[in-house]
Amino acid sequence: xxxxxxxxxxxxxxxxRVTISCSGSSSNIGSNTVNWYQQLPGTAPKLLIYSNxxxxxxxxxxxxxxxxxxxxxxxxxxxxxxxxxxxxxxxWDDSLNASYVFGTGTKVTVL
Amino acid sequence: xxxxxxSGPGLVKPSETLSLTCTVSGGSISSxxxxxxxQPAGKGxxxxxxxxxxxxxxxxPSLKSRxxxxxxxxxxxxxxxxxxxxxxxxxxxxxxRDLGGLAFDYWGQxxxxxxxx
Numbered sequence: 001x002x003x004x005x006x007x008x009x010x011x012x013x014x015x016x017r018v019t020i021s022c023s024g025s026s027s028n029i030g031s032n033t034v035n036w037y038q039q040l041p042g043t044a045p046k047l048l049i050y051s052n053x054x055x056x057x058x059x060x061x062x063x064x065x066x067x068x069x070x071x072x073x074x075x076x077x078x079x080x081x082x083x084x085x086x087x088x089x090x091x092w093d094d095s096l097n098a099s100y101v102f103g104t105g106t107k108v109t110v111l
Numbered sequence: 112x113x114x115x116x117x118s119g120p121g122l123v124k125p126s127e128t129l130s131l132t133c134t135v136s137g138g139s140i141s142s143x144x145x146x147x148x149x150q151p152a153g154k155g156x157x158x159x160x161x162x163x164x165x166x167x168x169x170x171x172p173s174l175k176s177r178x179x180x181x182x183x184x185x186x187x188x189x190x191x192x193x194x195x196x197x198x199x200x201x202x203x204x205x206x207x208r209d210l211g212g213l214a215f216d217y218w219g220q221x222x223x224x225x226x227x228x
Contacts, residue, residue, distance in 0.1 A: 045148075045218060090156075090213070100158040105155045
């Protein structure tokens with residue numbers, strides 16, 4: 001059971017803005033940076049956002065990340081059909097059983 | 112362009128040890144952390160652990176008693192061993208490079224390991 005909670009699904013029409021939330025606690029998001037991954041069907045995950053709001057080279061600026069307190073968000077603006085994928089947040093958790101944890105995942109559907 | 116490739120048996124019997132190797136090409140394995148992540152069919156991602164090129168490791172506490180990771184810098188490879196496997200260990204196993212802060216910027220394509228007799 002993941003300690004980072006995401007909504008199971010999100011959707012939008014092409015061109016819309018979609019936001020995905022990631023809720024954690026003081027031991028993970030509250031004290032560490034957040035990374036976001038995109039997983040297209042049948043493929044390995046791809047790093048989308050690192051250190052809360054940094055985009056790796058090649059990731060469109062339609063994708064943006066933010067963090068506030070014990071929550072983080074991924075926003076996709078100008079939604080495109082190729083954005084239909086699963087999205088995962090992730091962060092280090094400093095609790096007694098310290099580990100890197102992934103969120104529960106959000107399936108984004110482009111209507 | 113850095114590329115990672117997992118290799119190892121696709122079928123492992125219950126109670127035996129799962130062994131996988133990740134070969135890194137297009138760049139040096141040195142001076143990076145390297146992780147293993149797995150994903151059961153239709154489910155989310157689980158971090159198994161990581162190894163630095165010095166051999167230093169961190170493991171997921173939920174798997175720590177069964178996991179061993181090693182690195183061979185001369186072959187640009189790192190490996191995973193997971194002992195006493197059960198059906199619950201059936202998953203696609205990925206290897207990945209840590210850009211820093213456990214941000215995985217390069218991933219292998221993944222390899223399906225099925226635990227079954």
